[in-house]
Amino acid sequence: MKKKNIVLRPPIKTKYAYEKLRCCKNCHNYTVLMEENCTTCGKPALLPIQELALRAAKRSLSNDLLLTLLLTLIAVAFSPTFQFIAISAVSGAALMALLLFVRRKALPSRTSIELSKMFVRDRDRIANGLVRNLDIAAAQENEARSYELMREVAVIIRNDHIRKLQILLLQSLVLRKDMDLELEPLLLEDFDPELASYIGELAKIKRELIKDRTFQYVIKYEQQITAMKDGDDILAGVAGAAVRMKRYVLAYSGFLARYARKLPKDRFLRLYRIVTENPDLNWGALQAETARIYEEKYQWDADFQQIKPRSNIHDV
Numbered sequence: 001m002k003k004k005n006i007v008l009r010p011p012i013k014t015k016y017a018y019e020k021l022r023c024c025k026n027c028h029n030y031t032v033l034m035e036e037n038c039t040t041c042g043k044p045a046l047l048p049i050q051e052l053a054l055r056a057a058k059r060s061l062s063n064d065l066l067l068t069l070l071l072t073l074i075a076v077a078f079s080p081t082f083q084f085i086a087i088s089a090v091s092g093a094a095l096m097a098l099l100l101f102v103r104r105k106a107l108p109s110r111t112s113i114e115l116s117k118m119f120v121r122d123r124d125r126i127a128n129g130l131v132r133n134l135d136i137a138a139a140q141e142n143e144a145r146s147y148e149l150m151r152e153v154a155v156i157i158r159n160d161h162i163r164k165l166q167i168l169l170l171q172s173l174v175l176r177k178d179m180d181l182e183l184e185p186l187l188l189e190d191f192d193p194e195l196a197s198y199i200g201e202l203a204k205i206k207r208e209l210i211k212d213r214t215f216q217y218v219i220k221y222e223q224q225i226t227a228m229k230d231g232d233d234i235l236a237g238v239a240g241a242a243v244r245m246k247r248y249v250l251a252y253s254g255f256l257a258r259y260a261r262k263l264p265k266d267r268f269l270r271l272y273r274i275v276t277e278n279p280d281l282n283w284g285a286l287q288a289e290t291a292r293i294y295e296e297k298y299q300w301d302a303d304f305q306q307i308k309p310r311s312n313i314h315d316v
Helices: 048-075 084-119 124-136 144-155 162-169 194-206 210-221 222-226 230-244 246-252 254-263 266-277 284-296
Strands: 022-024 047-048
Touching: 047 048, 048 084, 084 124, 084 210, 124 144, 124 254, 144 162, 194 210, 194 222, 194 230, 194 284, 210 222, 210 230, 210 246, 222 230, 230 246, 230 254, 246 254, 246 266, 254 266, 254 284, 266 284
Parallel strands: none
Antiparallel strands: 022 047
């Protein structure tokens, strides 16, 4: 299938995943998509879930004030003497003033409580809304738009089915370095050739996205990746991504030893520098393999002559 050259819009960042949720005031259905009108009732009545929780918290605190006012009026009405009326009125006013002060301080915590209540009370509505969002995303004819919508749903619902759909959509696009791509949120539990191919592409254009969980996934399914048509290139690309940090080289030295020979010159040069300049670390088989590759391919290369090892790497 010919890949499409389409622009991906960056996702809207939020501190917490739930901040993407919005609820319709009219039909009380939930969504994470940024549509203007509710896709269920069609009305422009969508509000962020935090705003609804804030309104509920203010309403709850206002009810406390009204209850205090009511009790004060009852106390005044049934007071037998003027002295009791004055005491009741002053006590009620003082209590209301205290509640107004506490109200400002308690509003954030009360909002969190109301938010928790909404999640429990509307759990099924939220789930149904997210499923509806997923259907809308899957029905898009534009693959980029479909991925963008599915990415919003995946912030709340995390499972391999949605991750697989996202990976398939990404594999239908021409990926570029300027795109806002992700990797670790898309890692699956089981081996998937489309995911392996996606990792291989990112190793070429955005190797900074390849981190510990990806290295562990690739090593776990190394045999299956090797059996793929471009499997060795994928593994060599991941190995090339590992040499950008000394910590990765040390942690995955066994993996790097198996694919160091397939590294392009610039990546092997960095690997050689890391290993030779840190002889006190336990590199295992990687140290000997690095020395062999250097002797066979690069010992007369001027770029390698500039590296001054603190000890002789070749004495291994």
